[in-house]
Amino acid sequence: MSTSYLIKNVAVLGGEPTDLLLQDGVVAGIGPGLTSDGSTEVIDASGLVALPGLVDLHTHLREPGREDAETVDTGTQAAALGGFTAVFAMANTEPVADTAGVVEQVWRLGREAGHCDVYPVGAVTVGLQGERLAELGAMADSAARVRVFSDDGKCVSDAVLMRRALEYVKAFDGVVAQHAQEPRLTEGAQMNEGELSGRLGLAGWPAVAEEAIIARDVLLAEHVGSRLHVCHVSTAGSVELIRWAKGKGVEVTAEACPHHLLLTDELAATYDPIYKVNPPLRSAADVAALREGLADGTIDIVATDHAPHPHEDKDCEWSAAAFGMLGLETALSIVQQTMVDPGLLDWAGVAERMSYAPARIGRAADHGRPIEVGAPANVVLYDPAATRTVDPSESASLSRNTPYRGMELPGRVVATFLRGTATVLDGKLA
Numbered sequence: 001m002s003t004s005y006l007i008k009n010v011a012v013l014g015g016e017p018t019d020l021l022l023q024d025g026v027v028a029g030i031g032p033g034l035t036s037d038g039s040t041e042v043i044d045a046s047g048l049v050a051l052p053g054l055v056d057l058h059t060h061l062r063e064p065g066r067e068d069a070e071t072v073d074t075g076t077q078a079a080a081l082g083g084f085t086a087v088f089a090m091a092n093t094e095p096v097a098d099t100a101g102v103v104e105q106v107w108r109l110g111r112e113a114g115h116c117d118v119y120p121v122g123a124v125t126v127g128l129q130g131e132r133l134a135e136l137g138a139m140a141d142s143a144a145r146v147r148v149f150s151d152d153g154k155c156v157s158d159a160v161l162m163r164r165a166l167e168y169v170k171a172f173d174g175v176v177a178q179h180a181q182e183p184r185l186t187e188g189a190q191m192n193e194g195e196l197s198g199r200l201g202l203a204g205w206p207a208v209a210e211e212a213i214i215a216r217d218v219l220l221a222e223h224v225g226s227r228l229h230v231c232h233v234s235t236a237g238s239v240e241l242i243r244w245a246k247g248k249g250v251e252v253t254a255e256a257c258p259h260h261l262l263l264t265d266e267l268a269a270t271y272d273p274i275y276k277v278n279p280p281l282r283s284a285a286d287v288a289a290l291r292e293g294l295a296d297g298t299i300d301i302v303a304t305d306h307a308p309h310p311h312e313d314k315d316c317e318w319s320a321a322a323f324g325m326l327g328l329e330t331a332l333s334i335v336q337q338t339m340v341d342p343g344l345l346d347w348a349g350v351a352e353r354m355s356y357a358p359a360r361i362g363r364a365a366d367h368g369r370p371i372e373v374g375a376p377a378n379v380v381l382y383d384p385a386a387t388r389t390v391d392p393s394e395s396a397s398l399s400r401n402t403p404y405r406g407m408e409l410p411g412r413v414v415a416t417f418l419r420g421t422a423t424v425l426d427g428k429l430a
């Protein structure tokens with residue numbers, strides 16, 4: 001029999017303190033003054049906020065193939081520590097997750113690890129090569145029940161292939177998640193194109209390379225009547241385009257990453273590749289536009305783009321280093337710092353953008369449910385008053401490439417429950 005938990009005096013979505021009973025995998029009771037029998041573990045949650053288990057629509061778990069950077073086991077440990085109960089695992093593994101066999105392998109590894117649910121993302125094109133559509137239907141029909149398809153890491157830049165993919169996924173209510181990067185406009189690109197890239201002598205990655213693909217794709221999505229999701233939106237112009245498309249009724253959703261909500265391209269002046277990421281860190285004006293777009297719902301969700309890389313791929317000169325940074329264990333803190341503390345989002349808004357909406361977009365039915373009686377007990381307890389200094393060596397990830405090392409961040413995940421079982425207790429893996 002699994003343990004049941006009575007969580008006392010917890011602020012559900014930041015509301016008035018109440019009690020929460022998690023039993024038999026579901027939320028079994030909510031209300032002040034709940035009492036327990038002897039077999040129930042009681043948690044004093046005074047000062048803590050309860051949120052629905054977080055859902056990350058954009059995680060790189062690296063397995064199969066780059067187990068030196070991350071495995072499904074270590075990546076989902078990091079996820080649980082960050083308050084996540086479900087992650088969508090990107091397809092740019094080795095081999096690429098472009099067949100039913102590979103997505104089932106990742107899905108099975110997730111079940112065996114047991115730290116959070118793993119929803120494999122299927123590649124759009126064979127080998128991420130951008131030439132032929134992968135077996136989308138076979139992945140959708142597999143045990144992994146894939147609904148999100150992405151060549152993330154690469155852009156589906158061929159308009160005909162993108163159109164076909166959007167058409168194809170309609171049959172099983174799927175969505176194409178685009179890494180919006182016009183390849184010809186970003187050959188050799190190293191950082192945001194601007195005055196600073198010129199001064200630093202690093203090849204620029206212009207905003208228009210992202211915006212041109214988003215403009216094209218929202219028009220394609222409208223034309224074929226399909227669902228489009230835009231990965232890691234990074235520019236003010238992209239926010240504007242998505243706002244316009246939504247206004248027209250296009251079925252487009254979009255994500256922003258924590259690092260794009262906090263950090264700017266000025267960090268490239270350090271030449272420290274810890275700040276090298278794709279799409280690149282942008283200007284302060286872009287950061288402000290992303291925060292505003294996330295606040296008003298133009299940007300639907302926060303997704304981490306957790307991108308582990310081993311030190312030999314990061315501890316080298318800027319132009320040789322890999323793109324990407326860790327994100328799972330710090331996401332909620334960065335969202336608190338950039339959105340909640342400045343008053344741009346309340347905790348209900350965080351639940352929408354980090355749990356309900358990503359689960360909806362990815363069709364993860366057991367996740368992203370309000371904390372109410374009968375719902376699966378996927379819950380995170382968070383202490384917004386705590387602070388901590390980020391120490392990369394404490395990360396559960398196999399990699400160390402966090403841009404927040406040494407920074408003092410607000411908040412701490414105290415506990416995470418997956419279907420009523422604690423995956424994290426007292427801030428540590430349970």
Ligand SMILES: NC(=O)N[C@@H](CC(=O)O)C(=O)O
Nearest residue numbers: 060152153277278307323324
């Ligand atoms: N974001 C990154 O900088 N890197 C990602 C790929 C991607 O998300 O495009 C990776 O797989 O390392």
Ligand SMILES: [Zn+2]
Nearest residue numbers: 152153179231
């Ligand atoms: Zn990407």
Ligand SMILES: [Zn+2]
Nearest residue numbers: 090152153305
């Ligand atoms: Zn990615």
